[in-house]
Amino acid sequence: MREKSKKLYERAVKLMPGGVNSPVRAFRGVGGEPVFMARGSGARLTDVDGNEYLDYVMSWGPLILGHARPAVVEAIARAAEKGTSFGASTEAEVELAAEICRAYPSIERVRLVNSGTEATMSALRVARAWTGREKILKFEGCYHGHADSLLVKAGSGVATLGLPDSPGVPRALAELTVTIPFNDLKTLQETFRLHRKQLAAAIVEPVVGNSGCIPPQAGFLDRLRELTAEQGTVLIFDEVMTGFRVAYGGAQERYRFRPDMTTLGKIIGGGLPVGAYGGSAKLMDQVAPAGPVYQAGTLSGNPLAVAAGLMTLELLRQSGTYEKLEALGARLEAGLVEAARAASAPITISRVGSMFTLFFSAKPVTDYAAAKRADATRFGKFFRALLDRGVYFPPSQFEAAFISTAHTEADIEQTIRAAAEAFRHLAD
Numbered sequence: 001m002r003e004k005s006k007k008l009y010e011r012a013v014k015l016m017p018g019g020v021n022s023p024v025r026a027f028r029g030v031g032g033e034p035v036f037m038a039r040g041s042g043a044r045l046t047d048v049d050g051n052e053y054l055d056y057v058m059s060w061g062p063l064i065l066g067h068a069r070p071a072v073v074e075a076i077a078r079a080a081e082k083g084t085s086f087g088a089s090t091e092a093e094v095e096l097a098a099e100i101c102r103a104y105p106s107i108e109r110v111r112l113v114n115s116g117t118e119a120t121m122s123a124l125r126v127a128r129a130w131t132g133r134e135k136i137l138k139f140e141g142c143y144h145g146h147a148d149s150l151l152v153k154a155g156s157g158v159a160t161l162g163l164p165d166s167p168g169v170p171r172a173l174a175e176l177t178v179t180i181p182f183n184d185l186k187t188l189q190e191t192f193r194l195h196r197k198q199l200a201a202a203i204v205e206p207v208v209g210n211s212g213c214i215p216p217q218a219g220f221l222d223r224l225r226e227l228t229a230e231q232g233t234v235l236i237f238d239e240v241m242t243g244f245r246v247a248y249g250g251a252q253e254r255y256r257f258r259p260d261m262t263t264l265g266k267i268i269g270g271g272l273p274v275g276a277y278g279g280s281a282k283l284m285d286q287v288a289p290a291g292p293v294y295q296a297g298t299l300s301g302n303p304l305a306v307a308a309g310l311m312t313l314e315l316l317r318q319s320g321t322y323e324k325l326e327a328l329g330a331r332l333e334a335g336l337v338e339a340a341r342a343a344s345a346p347i348t349i350s351r352v353g354s355m356f357t358l359f360f361s362a363k364p365v366t367d368y369a370a371a372k373r374a375d376a377t378r379f380g381k382f383f384r385a386l387l388d389r390g391v392y393f394p395p396s397q398f399e400a401a402f403i404s405t406a407h408t409e410a411d412i413e414q415t416i417r418a419a420a421e422a423f424r425h426l427a428d
């Protein structure tokens with residue numbers, strides 16, 4: 001059934017570490033062998049053996065408009081015809097920067113980079129330069145890319161593989177990263193007392209996506225905003241996943257916050273590699289050549305990626321986009337809960353708009369520790385049962401799933417039917 005995928009994987013493991021270019025793709029969290037994809041269209045993927053899947057990975061978030069949306073493909077092709085990279089500025093970069101600044105009032109100046117990892121890494125550098133402090137605060141199970149300072153108690157693939165903090169990260173650097181649980185007000189307050197005026201930055205996924213989807217509880221982000229403001233700590237909202245996802249203006253629009261800095265990625269590249277970091281003019285004007293904080297990139301602001309991003313944002317601005325995503329998300333959540341109940345499968349669904357995680361946990365999941373208590377083995381079985389029924393969920397209990405505007409109500413109903421069968425299969 002997946003013979004070609006199997007053969008490719010056998011070749012790949014001899015050529016690439018673990019056979020992949022990014023860890024979670026290897027299916028280690030769910031068992032079985034990874035699927036090699038041949039093409040995508042709308043909400044569907046086709047693998048190299050010709051099997052079709054309804055996709056809820058959506059390239060891990062960027063493809064909010066679905067695969068190969070014609071207007072986005074055309075925008076990329078038009079840009080490519082004019083040249084793929086100049087190593088000089090283009091008009092489209094100015095347009096994308098303008099749109100980001102318009103949609104995120106907390107961003108007065110923005111710098112484009114090539115990935116979310118570069119965005120968070122650079123934002124930390126700016127925060128450290130601004131404050132003259134070295135320590136940073138992050139939250140357990142949040143993933144901010146793979147820069148050294150941030151690979152401490154990280155989510156995503158690190159959580160999926162159950163890895164300890166990564167070897168290769170100098171201890172001296174890791175010691176500068178303070179980590180505490182998300183949604184834990186008491187520990188948050190104690191931490192700011194203990195490290196009074198020593199924290200350069202607090203970086204947070206305002207809606208966690210990388211331990212699975214975990215929404216912020218009432219008051220948590222408010223207290224974080226207050227404490228960081230009081231102590232001159234730069235508050236960085238890592239909206240690489242939530243930006244243009246949980247609302248056009250990200251979590252900061254949805255929950256009405258004004259962070260000091262914001263990192264973006266995923267959706268702003270429309271499926272091509274892009275990241276961005278931004279904030280107030282005074283913070284960002286430290287960055288070279290306006291200021292002394294160095295950060296550069298040969299392909300930064302790449303014309304193809306910027307064209308894909310600009311077209312994606314333009315289409316997202318059409319009226320009703322986020323209402324539609326919310327309606328599809330609500331229907332899928334209700335259908336999955338009902339199907340699980342009918343099969344007596346204890347699950348919890350965490351969802352914010354079109355991002356969600358189905359946890360095999362009877363209790364609500366409010367932090368990383370709770371996510372780790374979910375039954376990842378059952379999730380793996382459920383994942384494989386769904387895959388065999390033509391539905392591709394993220395291959396890990398610790399990842400968020402995504403709905404796109406290309407998903408239809410009929411797709412959602414098909415997914416619910418497949419899930420109902422998968423839950424019954426688990427009970428057998």
Ligand SMILES: *Cc1c(COP(=O)(O)O)cnc(C)c1O
Binds near residue numbers: 265
């Ligand atoms: C995906 C992600 C990153 C890393 O982005 P890359 O483009 O994979 O480097 C950082 N932060 C968050 C919140 C993410 O979801």
